[in-house]
Amino acid sequence: MGSYLRPRTIEEAVAQLAAGPRILLAGGTDYYPARVGRPLDDDILDITAIPDLTGITDVGDHWRIGALTRWSDLGRADLPPAFDGLKAAARQVGGAQVQNAGTICGNVCNASPAADGMPNLLVLDASVELSAAGSVRTLPVGEFVTGNRATERRADELVTALLIPKVPDGARGSFLKLGTRQYLVISIAMVAVLLVPAADGSVAEARVAVGACSPVAQRLPALEAALRGCVLDAGLADIPDPSHMAPLNPIDDVRATAAYRLDAALTLLRRALREQGGGAA
Amino acid sequence: MSVTVSMTVNGKAVTGEVEPRTLLVQFLRDHLGLTGTHVGCDTSQCGACVVHIDGESVKSCTALAVQAEGTEVNTIEGLAKDGVLHPMQEAFRENHGLQCGFCTPGMVMSAIELVRGRPDISEKEIREGLEGNICRCTGYHNIVKSIKAGAAAMKG
Ligand SMILES: Cc1cc2nc3c(=O)[nH]c(=O)nc-3n(C[C@H](O)[C@H](O)[C@H](O)COP(=O)(O)OP(=O)(O)OC[C@H]3O[C@@H](n4cnc5c(N)ncnc54)[C@H](O)[C@@H]3O)c2cc1C
Ligand code: FES
Ligand code: FES
Numbered sequence: 035m036g037s038y039l040r041p042r043t044i045e046e047a048v049a050q051l052a053a054g055p056r057i058l059l060a061g062g063t064d065y066y067p068a069r070v071g072r073p074l075d076d077d078i079l080d081i082t083a084i085p086d087l088t089g090i091t092d093v094g095d096h097w098r099i100g101a102l103t104r105w106s107d108l109g110r111a112d113l114p115p116a117f118d119g120l121k122a123a124a125r126q127v128g129g130a131q132v133q134n135a136g137t138i139c140g141n142v143c144n145a146s147p148a149a150d151g152m153p154n155l156l157v158l159d160a161s162v163e164l165s166a167a168g169s170v171r172t173l174p175v176g177e178f179v180t181g182n183r184a185t186e187r188r189a190d191e192l193v194t195a196l197l198i199p200k201v202p203d204g205a206r207g208s209f210l211k212l213g214t215r216q217y218l219v220i221s222i223a224m225v226a227v228l229l230v231p232a233a234d235g236s237v238a239e240a241r242v243a244v245g246a247c248s249p250v251a252q253r254l255p256a257l258e259a260a261l262r263g264c265v266l267d268a269g270l271a272d273i274p275d276p277s278h279m280a281p282l283n284p285i286d287d288v289r290a291t292a293a294y295r296l297d298a299a300l301t302l303l304r305r306a307l308r309e310q311g312g313g314a315a
Numbered sequence: 316m317s318v319t320v321s322m323t324v325n326g327k328a329v330t331g332e333v334e335p336r337t338l339l340v341q342f343l344r345d346h347l348g349l350t351g352t353h354v355g356c357d358t359s360q361c362g363a364c365v366v367h368i369d370g371e372s373v374k375s376c377t378a379l380a381v382q383a384e385g386t387e388v389n390t391i392e393g394l395a396k397d398g399v400l401h402p403m404q405e406a407f408r409e410n411h412g413l414q415c416g417f418c419t420p421g422m423v424m425s426a427i428e429l430v431r432g433r434p435d436i437s438e439k440e441i442r443e444g445l446e447g448n449i450c451r452c453t454g455y456h457n458i459v460k461s462i463k464a465g466a467a468a469m470k471g
Contacts, residue, residue, distance in 0.1 A: 038318075040381065063377055066359055066377045078335075080382065128447065129362070130372055130425065130447055135374070
């Protein structure tokens with residue numbers, strides 16, 4: 035029989051983690067369904083009563099998204115258009131009740147290849163803030179998540195926030211996902227695109243990421259390079275081609291074949307780019 | 316080891332001794348005898364267990380009782396006042412929004428949060444807003460109709 039702790043401060047929480055490993059519990063929307071038919075007998079550290087983990091704050095050169103920020107908080111937050119993709123993801127995750135409980139940090143820490151938060155955080159260049167007793171370190175999300183259900187978090191660490199560097203003015207993000215139905219399914223493919231416009235109407239910077247097509251969502255550097263300097267209009271949809279998909283490594287499973295996933299990702303990318311370029315998606 | 320948990324349920328202060336990993340739905344059903352909140356799955360998908368915590372709809376199978384410490388919880392049993400059904404309950408009855416009724420408590424609780432401040436909510440918005448609630452009987456048509464009527468009756 036395990037024990038249950040519910041600290042009120044970050045200091046208390048990391049001290050408890052230093053004493054021995056525990057399952058961290060936030061919104062519980064990944065935790066409970068993963069324990070179907072089993073009693074809840076883990077040693078739990080419930081972080082939901084720590085006020086310092088809540089809130090989205092502007093800290094000068096970056097945004098800080100506290101570890102207890104739920105999808106519904108994010109969906110309602112007043113954030114620049116660079117966050118539109120992340121907000122779109124927030125409004126599509128698992129229905130209203132899951133959005134009222136589930137946290138974006140939990141989504142990252144759970145490290146599912148199909149986590150909707152990941153491609154969006156990758157294009158936002160987000161980092162994860164990890165706190166332990168007496169130390170704090172940050173890691174880019176792409177380095178933090180190392181594989182299917184695997185992260186760099188040490189057993190004595192708590193993720194305390196996601197940090198997102200400020201993005202140039204005019205930058206806009208978008209997100210598209212494909213599943214067999216719109217909600218309550220694990221996505222077959224998902225794409226996040228963030229474009230920064232230049233004064234002359236071209237693309238100053240492009241960031242593109244694909245999820246559910248590799249153990250960890252991936253940026254597509256070759257496609258990003260190909261988009262840079264192009265005129266920012268619906269013609270951007272013609273740029274992606276299969277060679278850009280090299281970083282991906284999709285699986286065949288009950289939901290889709292690898293070939294179908296790649297094709298779906300390419301189609302979603304074209305749609306997202308057409309739509310960002312001002313055309314109909 | 317058990318802990319004491321206190322909250323307000325349907326307007327009444329309640330206190331209980333629970334094993335700390337007791338789910339909120341177990342507390343409501345087994346400790347308080349409020350069996351109107353149903354359990355239809357063990358994967359947080361069906362929505363039969365939806366209750367309000369401080370006015371927000373939440374799946375009570377996916378929260379611990381201790382996480383609701385100090386909050387205001389409302390369940391389906393708390394909706395009718397002095398024997399008069401809540402407008403959303405009345406709308407489900409009038410519009411045949413249920414068949415077996417298993418999903419209904421969760422549907423009604425989700426619907427009330429969904430339509431708050433939106434008396435003219437569209438069919439599309441209702442269908443999207445119900446993604447976390449599954450019904451095996453009705454085909455949803457009359458549920459959507461009920462919620463539209465309930466929204467108008469609640470006048471926001
Ligand atoms: C019906 C349903 C539909 C869903 N739909 C989607 C969907 O469409 N897209 C999607 O991506 N996901 C979906 N999910 C999965 C889930 O809701 C999300 O991944 C959610 O964001 C997880 O957050 P949480 O706070 O509930 O995590 P929890 O379940 O509390 O935790 C998840 C994992 O992260 C760890 N963890 C949590 N917080 C921290 C922290 N601060 N530091 C270190 N470790 C931590 C926990 O130990 C656990 O291993 C769905 C789930 C359900 C039940
Ligand atoms: S019992 Fe099915 S979602 Fe809670
Ligand atoms: S009325 Fe039977 S499950 Fe909905």
